Amino acid sequence: MRCSFEVSFALESIFVMPRRDIGACAGTECGYFPTGINGTMLYSYFLGESKAPSYSEQLNCKVVKIGEAIQITTSPINSNYPANVFLSGNDLALTYVQYRNNIPGATTTNSIRQGWNNASVWVSDYRIPKYSIGKLAPLWLMFQGASEFSRRGSNVWISAFGDGNYFEFSKQKNIIPHVQVQKYWTNGFSSYSEDVNCQSPNNSEQTIVQRALFKINAWTNCAGIKFPESCVVSVKRLNTKGTVETLISEAQYTFQTIQIQKTSNPDLEIKIPLLSQIEDMRPLERGEFQSGVSYRSTNGIIASNLSQVSNNGMRYALAAGDRKPASSETTKSRRVIVVVLLTFVASFPIILWLIKSKSSRGNTE
Numbered sequence: 001m002r003c004s005f006e007v008s009f010a011l012e013s014i015f016v017m018p019r020r021d022i023g024a025c026a027g028t029e030c031g032y033f034p035t036g037i038n039g040t041m042l043y044s045y046f047l048g049e050s051k052a053p054s055y056s057e058q059l060n061c062k063v064v065k066i067g068e069a070i071q072i073t074t075s076p077i078n079s080n081y082p083a084n085v086f087l088s089g090n091d092l093a094l095t096y097v098q099y100r101n102n103i104p105g106a107t108t109t110n111s112i113r114q115g116w117n118n119a120s121v122w123v124s125d126y127r128i129p130k131y132s133i134g135k136l137a138p139l140w141l142m143f144q145g146a147s148e149f150s151r152r153g154s155n156v157w158i159s160a161f162g163d164g165n166y167f168e169f170s171k172q173k174n175i176i177p178h179v180q181v182q183k184y185w186t187n188g189f190s191s192y193s194e195d196v197n198c199q200s201p202n203n204s205e206q207t208i209v210q211r212a213l214f215k216i217n218a219w220t221n222c223a224g225i226k227f228p229e230s231c232v233v234s235v236k237r238l239n240t241k242g243t244v245e246t247l248i249s250e251a252q253y254t255f256q257t258i259q260i261q262k263t264s265n266p267d268l269e270i271k272i273p274l275l276s277q278i279e280d281m282r283p284l285e286r287g288e289f290q291s292g293v294s295y296r297s298t299n300g301i302i303a304s305n306l307s308q309v310s311n312n313g314m315r316y317a318l319a320a321g322d323r324k325p326a327s328s329e330t331t332k333s334r335r336v337i338v339v340v341l342l343t344f345v346a347s348f349p350i351i352l353w354l355i356k357s358k359s360s361r362g363n364t365e
Contacts, residue, residue: 001229002259003222036261037063041074042254043135049247059135061255063143069268070144074134084134088127089268095130096121098273119273123280123302126169131162138233138253141214142188146181161212161235163196170285184226191215200239211236222260231255271300
């Protein structure tokens with residue numbers, strides 16, 4: 001593991017988390033550090049009691065943390081894409097999958113063309129990575145989970161991994177996890193476990209239990225600060241009937257720190273990819289709509305004002321940087337034109353009959 005405090009990160013800016021004064025931290029107990037951590041993660045998925053994984057992959061991992069702002073990124077070991085990213089800062093949290101590199105100036109219509117879309121983005125009031133995206137949850141538990149747990153001010157929250165049935169945070173059951181935090185590592189958990197119960201979709205007499213266990217199993221020192229060197233995670237799904245438990249599957253994660261770098265940037269600057277499809281779940285989570293809001297952004301901006309979204313919350317025409325939604329006056333004018341056209345089409349057979357009838361009387365005379 002390399003401890004290298006001379007490498008800096010350069011990230012594109014869209015919103016900025018102000019850096020707190022380092023002098024306000026009492027040693028390392030405050031958990032503040034303007035740091036980037038690189039590592040690798042091995043993910044393996046087992047069916048039933050099988051000793052051989054049915055699927056496995058290795059990922060590159062990067063965590064950048066400045067104050068309460070954090071960016072977590074995973075990608076295939078031999079490629080930068082797809083990149084899976086969790087961003088959290090101020091009151092904005094989002095997860096996205098970027099499929100390809102941005103091409104400056106590219107749109108879906110001009111001469112510099114690029115396929116739609118570059119990324120899928122999910123925005124939420126819950127400052128937790130989107131379930132099932134990029135194996136982000138273990139890194140979030142290690143670097144941000146305890147801070148978020150403390151911010152909520154309650155020992156009740158939702159699963160860090162999801163119940164396996166629903167992907168929306170708002171549909172998750174409340175749970176009380178078992179957690180441990182070290183005094184020298186206050187942003188993340190040193191250990192975390194949770195049980196989530198749900199009814200089996202195939203048998204009403206059976207319950208599915210999802211049992212997750214996270215633990216930092218080794219520490220390292222860099223510039224006088226303790227950092228996680230490795231962690232292990234197990235997420236088991238079990239069928240239960242009475243006292244009998246049958247293993248359905250198990251997902252295993254193993255993370256290893258490779259390098260710790262100090263960033264000289266005073267702020268964590270965050271931007272989503274250009275040409276992104278955005279699913280904003282905040283109106284659903286706040287009870288404002290019965291669904292989330294879907295829209296496109298061509299300039300990497302998350303819409304801050306969703307007041308022009310239709311009441312059903314299904315579609316927000318286009319985000320800032322694209323064409324604006326039609327104004328109320330324009331909409332009224334269009335409605336008048338449509339009504340006139342429909343009236344003309346509906347009355348056309350009658351007009352034609354009157355003309356023919358008049359012509360027939362003229363010939364008779």
